[in-house]
Structures are given as C-alpha cells and as structure tokens.
C-alpha cells in the first residue's frame with residue numbers, strides 16, 4: 300500500500316487553507332486519496348505540504364493530477380526543458396535573471412487576464428530567505444460573503460475588463476517590454492466580478508488591483524476609485540493568510556477563490572528560488 304493513504308489536515312487560518320499531513324508527493328497518490336485532496340483544495344482555496352523534495356518531473360506529474368498545465372506568456376522565465384515550470388527568482392546567473400524577478404507585490408490571481416484564467420498553481424520553494432519573501436493570500440469566498448449587501452449586489456451585476464498589456468506598461472517598467480506576439484496573445488477580456496466555484500458552487504469575488512482597466516460600461520476614471528475601495532476592503536487582515544516559506548514547501552492555491560501577492564525581501568543579498576506550475580482553468584461564470 301502507498302504511504303499516502305492516511306492524510307490528515309490542519310487549518311492554516313480559520314477562513315482558508317489547510318496543511319496536509321502524511322503526503323509524499325514523490326510517491327503514488329491513489330484516485331481516492333487524490334479526490335480527498337481535491338475536495339479540500341476546492342473548499343479551502345489553499346493546501347500546504349511541507350518537506351517535499353520534488354524534481355521538476357514529479358512536480359509536473361503531481362500538478363497534472365489537477366488538470367492540464369499552462370505554458371506562461373513569459374517563456375523566457377520557464378525552466379530549460381520543462382516549459383510547464385515557471386521560475387520565480389531574484390537570482391542572476393551569468394549576469395542574467397534566471398526567473399521572473401521583482402515578483403508581483405500587488406494582489407492578483409494568476410493569469411486572470413486571459414479568457415480561461417488558471418484554475419490554480421502548484422508552487423515549490425527551493426530556496427528562500429529567513430525573513431521576508433512571504434506570500435499573502437486573500438480568501439475571495441470570504442470577501443464575497445462579507446461585502447456590504449449593496450456593494451455585493453452591485454458587484455454581482457458587473458463585469459470587469461482585464462488588460463495585461465495596459466498593466467505591463469503601467470506597472471512593469473523594470474521588465475522588458477512585451478513583444479508584438481505577447482500583446483496579440485493577451486487582448487483585453489471581460490470577466491464577471493462574482494464567479495461561481497465550479498466544484499463547490501460557492502460564490503467568490505473576482506477582481507484584482509492589477510490588470511483591471513475598467514468595469515464594463517464605465518470609464519477608467521470612474522472604475523478605478525471603486526476598484527480601490529473593493530481592494531482596500533478585500534486585503535485587510537480579516538481575509539488574509541500570510542505564508543512564511545520554508546525550503547521544501549509545496550503550496551497549491553485555487554485561483555478561482557483567492558488572490559495572492561509576494562511580500563518584499565532583501566533582493567540584493569538574499570536568494571529566493573521558486574518553481575511554479577499553473578493549471579489550466581475554465582472561463583469564469585456566475586450561476587443565476
């Protein structure tokens with residue numbers, strides 16, 4: 300019998316996240332055990348498995364259990380020979396960054412700017428600093444439920460226009476400009492601001508401080524103050540779990556019900572190296 304048949308869970312925060320005990324991702328995981336993991340993942344948005352020594356191959360194989368994997372629009376930052384693994388790092392080799400650096404310090408859900416935003420990500424920590432570099436998560440299930448009723452009803456009727464190239468020009472001046480192909484691959488896209496989680500049926504707020512240019516039918520100038528108000532509400536401590544990384548951590552998050560951001564660390568003297576796989580998702584929808 301596989302060693303992975305007796306999983307236990309403990310809460311990371313009362314409102315989101317669970318640590319999984321008794322799981323070795325390098326070992327086989329049965330269909331029944333994976334179904335338990337999957338259910339917990341969908342319900343609490345975030346699973347943590349500590350002390351995992353993953354190879355790129357085992358990282359990819361485990362991630363594939365959740366669905367098909369994406370290749371990131373920034374192919375320069377994918378691992379050689381493993382385009383499914385997106386490297387997030389401040390480390391330079393031969394004068395060149397080996398991964399996406401300066402990580403997103405603003406809340407977002409990964410790839411929310413494409414037609415079918417990713418279902419989730421599997422993040423593996425290979426190196427991190429003792430201080431700083433945490434990842435903060437927000438439960439968008441909780442945000443949805445806690446919004447003032449009038450604002451929740453308003454949001455439920457809205458769609459927002461996500462625009463990756465617009466945001467890249469506005470916020471990512473430290474990164475190389477997008478190529479014409481990258482721009483062509485990421486046209487503006489509208490998504491509902493409240494979405495139904497396809498596996499639990501629970502509603503989650505779906506907005507982001509970055510990538511949203513405007514709400515449909517409203518100008519950028521009219522939209523941004525409301526977006527600011529929503530983001531201020533969502534990102535307070537009531538709905539936030541801050542994860543302090545240890546090497547060997549694997550964190551699996553559900554982009555359909557959460558946002559996350561990187562916290563700062565000493566990027567000059569510290570070393571941080573993370574591998575991320577990204578699982579393909581469906582187009583967001585809202586059940587009536």
Ligand SMILES: [Fe+2]
Pocket residue numbers: 403407408409559
């Ligand atoms: Fe991200």
